[in-house]
Each structure stands twice: as C-alpha cells, then as structure tokens.
Amino acid sequence: MTTDLMPNRFRPGEAELSPRDADLIARRDAVLGASYRLQYRNPVHFERAEGMWLYDPEGRAYLDFYNNVPSLGHCHPEVNAAMAAQAGRISGNTRYLEPGLVDYAERLVATFPAEMDRVVFTCTGSESNDLALRIARHVSGAQGVIVSSHAYHGTSAACAGVSPNLGAAVRLDPATRMVTLPGPAGIPDEGAARHFEDQVRAAIADLQRRGFGVAALLFDSIFSSDGVWLDPPGFIAGGAAAVRAAGGLVISDEVQPGFGRTGDHMWGFMRHGIVPDLATLGKPMGNGFPIGAVVGRADPMAGFGATARYSNTFAGNAVGIATADAVLRVLQRDDIPGNARAMGARLRAGLETLQGSHASLRAVRHAGLFFGIDIGRDDMPAPARRALALDLVNAMREDRVLISTTGANEDTLKVRPPLIVGPEHVDQFLHSLGRALALVEGRRT
Amino acid sequence: MTTDLMPNRFRPGEAELSPRDADLIARRDAVLGASYRLQYRNPVHFERAEGMWLYDPEGRAYLDFYNNVPSLGHCHPEVNAAMAAQAGRISGNTRYLEPGLVDYAERLVATFPAEMDRVVFTCTGSESNDLALRIARHVSGAQGVIVSSHAYHGTSAACAGVSPNLGAAVRLDPATRMVTLPGPAGIPDEGAARHFEDQVRAAIADLQRRGFGVAALLFDSIFSSDGVWLDPPGFIAGGAAAVRAAGGLVISDEVQPGFGRTGDHMWGFMRHGIVPDLATLGKPMGNGFPIGAVVGRADPMAGFGATARYSNTFAGNAVGIATADAVLRVLQRDDIPGNARAMGARLRAGLETLQGSHASLRAVRHAGLFFGIDIGRDDMPAPARRALALDLVNAMREDRVLISTTGANEDTLKVRPPLIVGPEHVDQFLHSLGRALALVEGRRT
Known part of the structure; x- marks a missing residue:
C-alpha cells in the first residue's frame, strides 16, 4: 500500500502555474x-460547467469522466x-408537516426491496454511514x-474509525476488522464466496473472543477504494448471512454504487442478490445538493428511534x-440506469480493443459506469505501475479529460x-x- | 431531568387533526x-414562508420566534x-481551484480574532463538531x-458521545466528563468563574488518572440545551485556561450563538473574552443551505491535516x-447583529414588564436574541413547572406564535x-x- x-x-x-493560479494557491x-489537497500535478480551475463538460477561465472544455456527484450532468436545469x-x-424542517417529504420518502423506498421500507434523511454520505453505525451498535x-482491507466509508470520527484507506495516521476503532477481497487475493471466481465468508467468519470469531461482539458488516459493493474489485456478483452473500447469524446488521454503502451507477440495478447490493438491513445514500442523490439518507428495514430503525433522539437540522x-x-x-x-448499462458496455468494449495494442x-473491471482499469504490466514492480498510472491520469488531464486513480497501490484508473x-x-x-497510453509507454520504454 | x-x-x-393532516401523519x-418527531401537541403544517412568517395551507400566518437557521428571515431573496x-x-468541489472558495474563506476568518486564521468547510454543525473532536484527539x-451537564453537540456518533442531553439510552463516550454550570448550581456571579474552573480541574484530574487524558473543553457559550445559562460573561475563561494547560484544545460550539445571534458579538466566545483553539459553525451560515465550518488556529489544523486526510464531498x-x-x-x-442587540433589549424590557403581572x-436570561425564560413559581414542583411551560408553548402555537422549551427540566421557554x-x-x-400566560395561569389556579 502506498503511504x-x-x-x-x-x-x-x-x-x-499561471500567475493567476499561483496567487490563488498561495491565498488558498x-x-x-x-x-x-488539489487534484492533478497541474491543478484544474473551472468557471462554469454543463452536462459532461467543465470550462476553464479561458473557455477550454474538459470532458468529465470522474465526478460521480452530478450523475445527471453538471448544472442540470430541471434539478x-x-x-x-x-x-x-x-x-422548513422535518418537525413540521411537509407533504413533499412524505411523497419523496415513499417514492425513494419504492425503489428498494419491500422489506426496506423506512428512511431517515441526512446531509452527506458520511452522515449516512455514521448514522447506520449508530443504529447497528445501538x-x-x-x-x-x-x-x-482498503475500505473508505466517510469523514466523521466513527466513519474514519472503520476506514483503513485513510492510512496509518488515522486511528481505527479497536473493534474494526478488515477482510481481504477475493479479487486482489487472487482467488478464482468459483472460490470467491467461500473465501469471503471464511474471512468474515474469522473476523466474527475474533470480535466475539475479545468481547466486542459483531455490530455490522459494512461494504461498498463496488469496493471502489480497494481498486474496484466487484466480481463475481454474489460473493458477499455468505459473509453477510454469517454476520446476521452473529447478531450484526448488514449495511450496504450505496454512496458510490447507488442511484443506477451500476447500470443493471438501482442499488449495488442487488447485483449481489442480497437484501441488507440498511443502505446508506449520498453523493448523486441531489446531483450536488448536500443530501443523503439511510434506508432500511423497520426493525432496526424502530429499535434505535424509539429510545435515541436523532434530529438533523438541515436533513x-x-x-x-x-x-x-x-x-x-x-x-x-430518462432511464439513466439504462444509459449507464449501455454506455458501460460500449466503454468496456473500447477498452478491450485498446488492450489489444x-x-x-x-x-478492466466494471459494473455499469464505474470502472477500475489496472495499469502496468504484470512484470513491473508496484511503484513503477503506480507511476505509470499517475502519468496517464496527468497526460489525460493535459488532454482535458478528467479521471483519477484508486486501489491499494493506486495503480488502478478510477x-x-x-x-x-x-x-x-x-x-x-x-x-x-x-493517445495518453502511447505517450507514457513511449516515455517508459 | 425529564425522561x-x-x-x-x-x-x-x-x-x-384535520383529515388531511391525519392522513399525512399516517403516511409519514x-x-x-x-x-x-413532530413539534407541538397539534402539529404545524406550512406551505410557504417569508421573513418572520410561516403560512399554513389555509393562508394563516404564524410568527416565527423559534427558527434560528433562517437568521436573515425565511426565503431571503438575495441569498x-x-x-x-x-x-x-x-x-464544483474543493479539489479544483475556485476563487469564490478562497474569497469567502478570507472574509469569514476576518470576522475572528487574528490567531484564528484557518477554515475547513463541512455541511452541518454536527460535522463541524465531529471534525473538531477528531482534530482535538489527533x-x-x-x-x-x-x-x-446537559450539553448537546450534534448527531454523529462522536457528537452523541459528548451529548448528555440525548438521554440515558444514548451511550456517552467513556471519556466524557460533565461539569455543572454556575447558574443552575445556584452560585452567585462573583463565584461563578471559580466554580466552573474547579469543576473543570476536577474533570481533568479524573481523566488523567484514568489514562484518557484531556482532548478538549467543548461548550456552546449560550448553553442552550442546559437552559440558556450564559451569565456572567467570562465565567468560562479560567476553566478554558486549565484545559489548555493540560494539553487539551478549547472548542467553542458556535452553531447556536454564532453569526451575531448574541447581538454584541459576531461569535459567542467573544462575550467570554477568550480566544478558543477551534470554533464550530453551522445552522445560520447558509440561512438554510447545508453548510458549516471549523475555524481555528493554524497549529492544531496543521497537526491534523498534515497526516490525516479530510475530504468532504459536498463541503x-x-x-x-x-x-x-x-x-x-x-x-x-444590514448590521444584523446590531438589530439582534436592539431587539433583544426591547424583548427583555417587555418581558420584565410582563414579570410584574x-x-x-x-x-429571564438572554444574550441578544437568544432567550431562556424560566416558567413556574419557585414553590411549584418541577413536573408542574414543566407542564406549565408546555401549556404556554402550545397556547402560543394556537395563537400562531412559535417557540419551544429547553433545559434540564424543560421548563424554560426557548x-x-x-x-x-x-x-x-x-x-x-x-x-x-x-394572553397565553393569562390563559394557562387561569386554568391552573
């Protein structure tokens, strides 16, 4: 793992830097x-945006293949x-009667399996995961x-405590346990579910032995910060059942996969054929407006809400x-998930063609329009692969196309x-x- | 304390309830x-709002003396x-260069003492307090x-862990220590600072003895959820100095007192003549838009930010x-704090006149436009005082004026x-x- x-x-x-940007960075x-932190070796500076495009102060257009908050495109006029x-x-606020709140809540839970019929609103994905953890522990x-192993679930103290991706300087909760995913562990698809369940069962046993008990299995079904290790569909199910049998809740972090990102499904857990106790929503929910939610089964929500006050001013x-x-x-x-499916297939086919040369x-791994593309030949050492991925991302930024990196070694294009x-x-x-591949491969050979 | x-x-x-509201509550x-939870015995239902007024579906106007988020009035057209x-x-987002972000950050920190020259943005007051706690512990x-004793600092797990006001069902952090305020303890003004400092020193000693150490003194200088016990100005200073001497940070929760609410000062800590390490902002910052911030000294911010990633998508x-x-x-x-001072004085004078009859x-306690008004004669038992306060609030709601209650016994009008x-x-x-006093006093005599 890179430090x-x-x-x-x-x-x-x-x-x-231009004098204008240098001055702005100094003031910043x-x-x-x-x-x-600013993204890219050469930071970007935009003045306006529309649909797929961001425009710099000189009016040059950048193609956005990175931002997953404005899922409907930048500055959507209807929204x-x-x-x-x-x-x-x-x-207003939720302590006053508000028909719009109830209408939307009903329409939102209608996109979930019937068992998941309750919602609590928050302002951010971090607040959603933090609340889900509070409910699970309660x-x-x-x-x-x-x-x-490389999970990231948000910025609050409780979320950071279950986010090993934040690195050694951020304290993990003593009762956080990490499991390695089948993909990066090199397990073939047929053994993936078994591998995951074994890992989860070992974590449960350790947590019980130390008196912590099991509050939750918390996962982003795309496993974005692990490097987009999302196959085979269904590999989570056995581990999830084991956690439930041990008295814990299953929490699907839908901040990244939710709202149709994976194409075939509205919610990421559906790809794995499971129904979690709680799902946490964020990023694209308001296309940029700060709003999130926890959707879940009535039981845990009632167990928490009956005795614990939860009042979120803006939510x-x-x-x-x-x-x-x-x-x-x-x-x-507009069947946006359908477009995610179709365009995801087109992008995958194009990437497979590029792989030939x-x-x-x-x-290449993906579901719908969330792609992880591993960079660097197998025989390259990890730091060289990472450097190559970074060179690619920054070459594309100079070509005015925006992406970034992810994964334990940060050698996966996100x-x-x-x-x-x-x-x-x-x-x-x-x-x-x-073009970027030709450029950086040329430099490196 | 009421349960x-x-x-x-x-x-x-x-x-x-009207059939319309009964149906909406059932669906809700x-x-x-x-x-x-819905507020008031008879819930309120509003369709539009403007300035000081909220309007129900029948077009009846309610005078808002409760909502401290829309400080500039409901639906402010310029905002x-x-x-x-x-x-x-x-x-956009903060990983791209954005002059507006830097301009506003500079204008915001300019309203603070010179030592407090850094800001990190969040989406809610809870996120601000949660981040301040992360920084302090880091x-x-x-x-x-x-x-x-009855502090409330927000909804996240970490905030709830330092919020005794949430009641016995919500677990406090093992390293949370409560101190009684001089006001509710009946300490005269001249002994208030001594009382508070003694309490804080005892808490420090206990935390050190148990190996927890001291990360922070966290206070809302209005002490809203304690029942608005904010006098005498300055009583916090000695306790704050003791915490700093013990290696902890002083965190002023400005979610309620901030942005001019107290009239004489932009920030609540100024009323106490201290400069905290961190101040946490929320509620009125966007007049309803979800935005908050932590403003503070460069040192603790740098100590945290150098090693810990903090990235908040929407913030x-x-x-x-x-x-x-x-x-x-x-x-x-528009010198809004000046209006808070002037109108606060007018309201105080009017309340003093009412006290005569x-x-x-x-x-009556207040700073600017944050008032706590204790209800019930001294010789009444606590439950009777609470019932009287609730009757008053609900009588005023029927008279279309909105307030609520606070305090350990919930017998203080907020x-x-x-x-x-x-x-x-x-x-x-x-x-x-x-009118409401005449009504409920008549009923009770």
Whole structure:
C-alpha cells in the first residue's frame, strides 16, 4: 500500500502555474486548513460547467469522466429549477408537516426491496454511514464492524474509525476488522464466496473472543477504494448471512454504487442478490445538493428511534427534498440506469480493443459506469505501475479529460463519468486514453 | 431531568387533526424512521414562508420566534438568488481551484480574532463538531472531552458521545466528563468563574488518572440545551485556561450563538473574552443551505491535516459557498447583529414588564436574541413547572406564535427569532405571551 494517501495531487514546484493560479494557491494555502489537497500535478480551475463538460477561465472544455456527484450532468436545469422554486416557497424542517417529504420518502423506498421500507434523511454520505453505525451498535449492543482491507466509508470520527484507506495516521476503532477481497487475493471466481465468508467468519470469531461482539458488516459493493474489485456478483452473500447469524446488521454503502451507477440495478447490493438491513445514500442523490439518507428495514430503525433522539437540522428540509425529488424523477423518466448499462458496455468494449495494442492496460473491471482499469504490466514492480498510472491520469488531464486513480497501490484508473454520458463522449475518452497510453509507454520504454 | 427527551411533541390522540393532516401523519409514520418527531401537541403544517412568517395551507400566518437557521428571515431573496445563479454556473468541489472558495474563506476568518486564521468547510454543525473532536484527539493524543451537564453537540456518533442531553439510552463516550454550570448550581456571579474552573480541574484530574487524558473543553457559550445559562460573561475563561494547560484544545460550539445571534458579538466566545483553539459553525451560515465550518488556529489544523486526510464531498462546493457568501454580506451590510442587540433589549424590557403581572415568569436570561425564560413559581414542583411551560408553548402555537422549551427540566421557554425581527414583531410576541400566560395561569389556579 502506498503511504501517499492522495498520489494524484498538486505538489508545489511540479507544475508551471499561471500567475493567476499561483496567487490563488498561495491565498488558498494561507486560509484553508492543511487537510485540503488539489487534484492533478497541474491543478484544474473551472468557471462554469454543463452536462459532461467543465470550462476553464479561458473557455477550454474538459470532458468529465470522474465526478460521480452530478450523475445527471453538471448544472442540470430541471434539478436547479426545482431547487430554486422550493427555496422561494419554504425551506422548513422535518418537525413540521411537509407533504413533499412524505411523497419523496415513499417514492425513494419504492425503489428498494419491500422489506426496506423506512428512511431517515441526512446531509452527506458520511452522515449516512455514521448514522447506520449508530443504529447497528445501538440495536446489536455490540461494537465490532467488519470492512474490506482498503475500505473508505466517510469523514466523521466513527466513519474514519472503520476506514483503513485513510492510512496509518488515522486511528481505527479497536473493534474494526478488515477482510481481504477475493479479487486482489487472487482467488478464482468459483472460490470467491467461500473465501469471503471464511474471512468474515474469522473476523466474527475474533470480535466475539475479545468481547466486542459483531455490530455490522459494512461494504461498498463496488469496493471502489480497494481498486474496484466487484466480481463475481454474489460473493458477499455468505459473509453477510454469517454476520446476521452473529447478531450484526448488514449495511450496504450505496454512496458510490447507488442511484443506477451500476447500470443493471438501482442499488449495488442487488447485483449481489442480497437484501441488507440498511443502505446508506449520498453523493448523486441531489446531483450536488448536500443530501443523503439511510434506508432500511423497520426493525432496526424502530429499535434505535424509539429510545435515541436523532434530529438533523438541515436533513429532509423542503429544498433538499425538492432537489432530490427532481433528481429521482429525471433518473427514472430518462432511464439513466439504462444509459449507464449501455454506455458501460460500449466503454468496456473500447477498452478491450485498446488492450489489444497496449500491454499497460493490465485488467478492466466494471459494473455499469464505474470502472477500475489496472495499469502496468504484470512484470513491473508496484511503484513503477503506480507511476505509470499517475502519468496517464496527468497526460489525460493535459488532454482535458478528467479521471483519477484508486486501489491499494493506486495503480488502478478510477473512471466514473456522469451517467448521462453519450457514445461520442465514450469515444473521445477512448481516443484520449489511447493517445495518453502511447505517450507514457513511449516515455517508459 | 425529564425522561421525555422532547416533551413538546405531537402524541397521537392529543389533538383533533384535520383529515388531511391525519392522513399525512399516517403516511409519514409508515415511511420515516422511528426517530422522527413532530413539534407541538397539534402539529404545524406550512406551505410557504417569508421573513418572520410561516403560512399554513389555509393562508394563516404564524410568527416565527423559534427558527434560528433562517437568521436573515425565511426565503431571503438575495441569498436565494446567489444560490440559484451559482447552481446554474458550476457546483464544483474543493479539489479544483475556485476563487469564490478562497474569497469567502478570507472574509469569514476576518470576522475572528487574528490567531484564528484557518477554515475547513463541512455541511452541518454536527460535522463541524465531529471534525473538531477528531482534530482535538489527533493533536492531543488524548480522548477526554469536558462538556456541560446537559450539553448537546450534534448527531454523529462522536457528537452523541459528548451529548448528555440525548438521554440515558444514548451511550456517552467513556471519556466524557460533565461539569455543572454556575447558574443552575445556584452560585452567585462573583463565584461563578471559580466554580466552573474547579469543576473543570476536577474533570481533568479524573481523566488523567484514568489514562484518557484531556482532548478538549467543548461548550456552546449560550448553553442552550442546559437552559440558556450564559451569565456572567467570562465565567468560562479560567476553566478554558486549565484545559489548555493540560494539553487539551478549547472548542467553542458556535452553531447556536454564532453569526451575531448574541447581538454584541459576531461569535459567542467573544462575550467570554477568550480566544478558543477551534470554533464550530453551522445552522445560520447558509440561512438554510447545508453548510458549516471549523475555524481555528493554524497549529492544531496543521497537526491534523498534515497526516490525516479530510475530504468532504459536498463541503465547500461553489453553490454552498456562494450562498454563505451572500448571507455574510447581508449580515454585515444590514448590521444584523446590531438589530439582534436592539431587539433583544426591547424583548427583555417587555418581558420584565410582563414579570410584574405574571409570577409564572420566574426568570429571564438572554444574550441578544437568544432567550431562556424560566416558567413556574419557585414553590411549584418541577413536573408542574414543566407542564406549565408546555401549556404556554402550545397556547402560543394556537395563537400562531412559535417557540419551544429547553433545559434540564424543560421548563424554560426557548425563544430565538430570526435576527431580522422588528419592533412590531417583538410587541406581537409579548402580547401573545401575555394572553397565553393569562390563559394557562387561569386554568391552573
């Protein structure tokens, strides 16, 4: 695992900056907390955005194959109109009667399996995972949480405590247990479910032996920060059943896979043929407006809510709800998940063609429009593979196409365009990737 | 302390509901998590809002003396226009260069003492307190947090762990220590600082003896959930110095007192003549848009940010920043804190007059436009005082004036109108309170 927690970032001196950007970065460094990072060796600076495109102050267009918050495209006019109209009427809060809140809640849970019929709103994916952990620990009376080796589940203290991806400087909760995924462990598909379940059972046994007990299995079914290790579909099921048998809850972190990103399904857990106790929502829910939710079965929600007050000032207010409602309407009306499926297939086919002429494209994994593309030949050492992936990402940034890296070694390209992407954008992305490959492979040979 | 965590709430059967509202409540109960509560015996239902007023579906106007999120008034047109305009241009994120982010950050920290020159953005006050706790524990290497007896600091797991106000069913962190405030302990003003410092020193000694160490003193300088015990100004200083001497950080929770609520000062800690290490912002920062921040000294921010990644997807995005920027501009241009001071004085004078004819108004405490008004004569038992306060709040709700209760016994009226309140609204509030007092005192005698 690389010790640099964000390899694809700006480091002073590596890029030639315009005086305007150099000045802005100096002012930024003087006033923002030290935790802020800029993406890319040569940071990007945008003034406006529309659909698949971001525009810099000189009016140059950048193709967005990275941002998974504006799933419906940047600055969606219908979504923005719904937000502005509601902001002009009333913002409100959930302690007042609000028909819009109930209407949207009903339409949202209708996209889940029938058992998952309750929702609590939050403002961010982190708040969703934090609340799900509170519910799981409250109703189980236990503390232990099982996650994947390089999981990332958010920024709150409780989320950070179950996010090994944040690195050694951020303390894990003593009752966090990590399991290795079958893919990076090199387990063939037929043994994947067994491998995962064995790992989970060992974690359960250890948690019980130490008196922590098992509160939850928490997973992002795309396993994005692990490097997009999402196959074979269904490999999670046995481990999930084991956790439930041990008294823990199964929590599907849908912040990345949710709202149709995986193409075939509205929610990532559906790809694995399971029904979790809780699902946590965030990023694309408001196409940029800060809104999230926990959707789940009535039982754990009632066990928590009957005795524990949970009141979130902004969450569920009428403006957020109207915005999320517009997002869901557009997503269903325009069959956005269908487009994610079709464009995901087109992108996969194009990548497979590129693999024929570029040995650096080691492997392609995806569901719908979430892609992990491993970079570097098998015989290259890990640091060289990582350097190659970073070179590629930054070559594409110079070509005005935006992606980044992920994975334990950060040698996997993370590609996740807005879900409205069209064939012409997919083709432009493939051309740019081909050019970047030729460039960096040329440099390295 | 009452065991009902939200006494001023709807309970089925207590109010005669319209068929429309009864149907909406049934649907609401069927789809929202069990943690949701409706305010007032007879819930309120609003369709639109403007300035100081909320309007029900029949068009009846309710005077808002409770909501402290829309400090500039409901549906502020300039703020909403700024939000909508930015949403149409670009939403962005903090990993891209964004002049608006830096401009606003500079203008925000300029309202703080010079030592507090760094900011990290969040989406909610809970996220702000959660991050402040992460920073404090990271840089101190300690776990202990000292709070007031009935403190409430937010909804995340870490915030709930330092919020005794959430009641016995919500687990406190083992390293949380509570201190009683001088006011409710009956300490005269001249002994208040000594009392508070003694309590804090005892908590420090206990935390050190158990190996937890001291990470932070965390306080809301209005002590809202304790019952608005904010006098005498300065009583916090000695305790804060003791915590700093023990290696902990001083964190001022400005979610309620911040942005001019206290009238004389932009930030609540200023009233106590101290400069904290960190201040946490939320509620009124975006006049309803979900945005918060941690502002603080460079040292602890750097100690955290250098090794710990903190990346908050929505926080600091261009739409939230443009909205908060408009709020700050209006607040400064229109001298909103000055109005809070003037209207606070007018309200206080009116309450003192009412006290002459109503023995039920036991005591009035306030800073600017945050009021705690103790209800019930000294010789009444606590449950009777609480019942009287609840009757008053609900009588005023029927009179279409909105307030609620707070405090360990929930017998303190919590009054905190939007900061744009005018003399005519103050007078209407006083008339309504007088009528409600006559009504409930008549019933009880």
